[in-house]
Amino acid sequence: MKSLIYLSQPNQEFSRSALTKLATEAAENNKAIGVTGFLRFQHNMFLQYLEGKSADVGNLLAVISRDKRHTIVNCLYNDVEHARRFSNWNMKFVDEGYLQQHSVESFLSNQLQLMKEQTLCDNQWQQLIWQGVDILSECAVNNHKIT
Ligand SMILES: Cc1cc2nc3c(=O)[nH]c(=O)nc-3n(C[C@H](O)[C@H](O)[C@H](O)COP(=O)(O)O)c2cc1C
Numbered sequence: 001m002k003s004l005i006y007l008s009q010p011n012q013e014f015s016r017s018a019l020t021k022l023a024t025e026a027a028e029n030n031k032a033i034g035v036t037g038f039l040r041f042q043h044n045m046f047l048q049y050l051e052g053k054s055a056d057v058g059n060l061l062a063v064i065s066r067d068k069r070h071t072i073v074n075c076l077y078n079d080v081e082h083a084r085r086f087s088n089w090n091m092k093f094v095d096e097g098y099l100q101q102h103s104v105e106s107f108l109s110n111q112l113q114l115m116k117e118q119t120l121c122d123n124q125w126q127q128l129i130w131q132g133v134d135i136l137s138e139c140a141v142n143n144h145k146i147t
Contacts, residue, residue: 001084003037004061005129006075007115011068023093031090034088035060038092038136040112046070047112049133051084074115076126085137092140104118 014022030036035052048064065072067132086092103134111132114125 001051001082002054002057003049003078003085003133004057004075005047005049005115005133006072007112008048008070008072010046010070011137012099014041014069019093023091026091028090030060033060036084036086036089037090038086038089038094038140040094042112045116047111047115049086051086054079076115076129085133086140089140094136118146120139 019041020143026039029054030050033052033056035050035056037049037051039049050060052060061075092098111129114128
């Protein structure tokens, strides 16, 4: 299982309904190709995590990065083999309600900020990003509150 997480800047306005449409279509397509992950829109930036077979994730990223509606500013790859983290999430749109319910709001917000600013040295911020993904995945799997 290969994974990646990227931060992108939208090149147009995304209304609530446009975001819902994007996430619904992404989830349908990802289900068909066996890719799972999450999509977050916050502070006018997208944060998306994708996991699946290396070729499937790579092909999907190629499609997504050609999409003129946004520009990828930072992308982290994880080539280490690991189990699927979000087996039930074809492309979960992680909204405020979800984050509040599971008390991980500040967590993803920090993650996004880290990817944007990269204030720590490479290793540190990359580790924090992957830790963030792990925490959210515990939440997805166990559906419990993170304390
Ligand atoms: C932020 C962002 C995330 C996206 N994520 C996905 C995704 O996970 N899966 C997907 O199929 N399309 C995703 N898309 C849409 C694709 O870029 C593309 O528009 C869609 O796959 C249709 O491609 P096609 O016109 O070549 O058929 C995303 C688009 C944006 C702007």
